[in-house]
Amino acid sequence: MAQSTAGSEARGSLHRYELRRKLIWLLFLLPALLIYVRFMALPLFNSLGLSFYQGTGLTPERFVGFDNYIQLFTAPLWRDRFFNALGNTAVFFAIHMLVQNTLGLLFAVLLATGIKGHGLLRTIIFLPATLSVLIIGFLWRLILNPQWGAVNQFLKAIGLEQFALPWLGDPTWALIVISLVSVWQWVGLPTMFYLAGLLTIPEELTEAARVDGASSWQAFWRIKFPLLLPVIGIVAVLTFVGNVNAFDIIYAMAGARGEPAYSTDLLGTFFYRTAIAGEHPVAIPNMGMGAAVATVMFLILLVGVSVWLLLTQRRGAEM
Amino acid sequence: MKKLKLSTVATYAILIVWSLVVVFPVYTMLINSVKPQREIFRNPFVPHWPLTFDGYETVWNAGRFDLYFRNSIFVTVVSLTLIILLGSLAAYALAMWRSRWSTAIYIFFIAGLMIPIRLGTINIFQIIQSMGLTDSVVSLIPVYVAMGLPIAVFVLTAFIRGLPSDLIDAAHVDGAGELRIYRSVIMPLIRPAVATVVIFNLIPVWNDLWFPLIFIRAEDQRTVILGVSLLFGQYQTNWTRILAALSMAAIPILVLYLLMSKQFIKGLTAGAVKG
Structure with missing residues (x-):
């Protein structure tokens, strides 16, 4: 007791x-x-x-239901600008996935061979990622300057004068060129991710395959590449999140309106103009509509990240 | 044997060409920022002697860069200190307290890694206004702290969970309180992880353009990056000055990076590869 x-x-x-x-x-x-x-x-x-409210001033007070969304998707001016920005963002993302992430993989594979000086090369490849996007954007604007810029001077010097275009002034080229500048800045990030991933793969695995008569090309695609898939997934989702709300590079190289003629306008710049700076021709910020744009961007992110989670979860379950 | 050599040559060729593509713009920026304007156009790729620092001097004085640097340093130091302090306290609690609730809170923090804080800008701006902080660098601090906490909690919780538990148990047996354990056992041990969190947040906080652009109008409250963005328009045609302004904003980070590139690369890739 x-x-x-x-x-x-x-x-x-x-x-x-x-x-x-x-x-x-x-x-x-x-x-x-x-x-x-x-x-x-x-x-x-x-x-x-x-996003369900309208009104002037800092806090929109009139409840309008789904009106902002209906406007955004159907009213001529809003609709055109929105889908234009959405399409441009898709192109921006596609170029990053194709060029940045492929180059990153290539650089990582080359660095992983452990050649002399790989530490220095790695430091250089990563360097632009530490600098402000604004500085990078301004710098490249000078380099791409049609009259004085180094790119066109170089093209003229090697006799390719017909290719010395006003890159940033041309609606067909501006978005591609700006995307490539962004790739130039960020390629170090996927390089480092892939490199870290490659270094965790034991050498014995590929050695064994080589002994069995596989070429190093085959050994890479059959053994290393599948093991890198999780890292490729992470790089893809980080690229996606970064690109959906990209703003600085466009602001620095093409202004908040995505010049020329909105050809470089992304969702990030469109959101900035709608919510903060005011959309042309009425330069008054529209907070309700801005919130609707932000919500749509949020949903796009949610779908993208969910797809990634679903894919990685399923692969995990199979293993 | 011959094949092997060819592949080594190709490896070097590709990596060196890309390195030149990376270094060239930064090099041209730096050497042309210390040249008179007409020399830039005459011969942009070779340094010109004697060096002239007129561009730096003009920009420093015209743009009040002394103030901009002070503001940027203030915001960065205070934000990073708070991120580390609040993040490590939270991470210690989350690492020790195992329950459904703590898991939920952990996931709630981690979700912030995938969602850009910019999408909440409209409401953040309203909050800043209602707090009377508009047009002040102070307004940037809570935003950067909120932005930095997910990665801090993520990295630090994982690190503390990996520490040998007898260290903490022994301190408990000695009768030390939680705050004492946090201060004299946990904090010294997690230094490497803290370095990772600092580097991870230093770059985005120092380089941020979005929030200063939206929150700050007054000249004496500008950050370095905001100052550069406004000067660029003003000096359209004077390349010496533009390049001096760009170099001035880039050099501090550039020097820091070159001194600690290993930690930078490790810090910036640490989180993602583990997750």
């Missing part, structure tokens, strides 16, 4: 001790949670809510 009372007392104090610890954990979590909720989670959620 006496023993069981002592036992329950001990359990009671253990319980109190556990409760006290939990309380302390909560106190430790509180400051981070407060800031994260107040300045990130709630604003994202509230932007969703704002």
Whole structure:
């Protein structure tokens, strides 16, 4: 009898001790949670809510239901600008996936051979990723300057004068050229991811295949490439998230309106004009419509990331 | 044997050509920022002696870059300190407290890695206004802290979970409180992970254009990047000055990167490869 009372007392104090610890954990979590909720989670959620309102000024107050979305998808001016920006963003993303992520894989495979000086080469390849997009954009604008820029001077010097185009002034080229500048800046990131991935693959695996008579080309595609797929997935999803809200490079190289003639306008610049700077011809910010644009971008991200999660989960389950 | 040599040559050729493509623009920016304008157009690829720092001087004085640098350093240092402080406290709690609730909170933080904070800009702007912080560099700090917390929680929680648990248990037996353990056991041990978090957040915070562009109008509150963006329009035709402004904004990060490139690369790729 006496023993069981002592036992329950001990359990009671253990319980109190556990409760006290939990309380302390909560106190430790509180400051981070407060800031994260107040300045990130709630604003994202509230932007969703704002997309159902209209009105001038900082806080739109007139409830309009789905009107902003209907306008965005059907009213001639909004619709054209929106789908133009959406299409351009798709092109921007496609160029990154094709050029940046392929070049990144190539560089990683070459660096992984451990050639002399690979440390220095790696440092150089990654360097532009540390610089501000704005600086990179301005710098390339000077380099691509039709009269004085180095690119056209170089083309003229090697006798290819007919290719010395005003790259950023030409609607068919501007988006491609700006995308390539962005690729130039960020290619170091996938390179480093792939390199880290490649270095975790044990050498014995490919050695064994080589002994069995596989060429190094075959050994790469049959053995290393499949093992790299998870990293390729991460690179793809990071590229996707980065590109859906890309803004700085366009702002620096083509202005907030995606010159020439909106041919480089992305969802990020479209959102900026709608919500903050005011869309041409009425230079008044439209917060409700801006929130609708942000919500659509959020949904695009959600779909993309879900597809990625679904694909990686399924592969994990199979393994 | 011959084939092997050919592949080595090709490897070098590809990597060196790309390195030149990377270095060339940065090199031209730097050497032309210390030249008179007419020399830039006459011979853009060769340094011109004697060097002239007129561009830097004009831009520094005209643009109040002393203020811009002070603002950028202030915002970056305070934001990073808060990210590390709040992030490590939260990570310690999440690593120790194992329950459904803590898992839910952890996932809630991690979700922030995939969602750009920019999409909430409209509401953040309203909050900043209601707090009376418009047109002040201080307004940037809570935004950057919120933006940096997901990666801090992600990296630090994983790191603390990997620490040997007897270290913490021994401290408990000695009667140390949680705050004491956090301060004198956890903090010294997680230094390498803290370095990763610092590097991960330093670049996006220092280089951010979006929030200063939207929140800040007053000249004395500009950050370096915002200052450069406004000067670029002003000096359209004076390339010496433009290049001096660009170089000035780029050099601090460039030097830091070249001094610690290993940590930078490790820091910026650490999270994604593990996840």
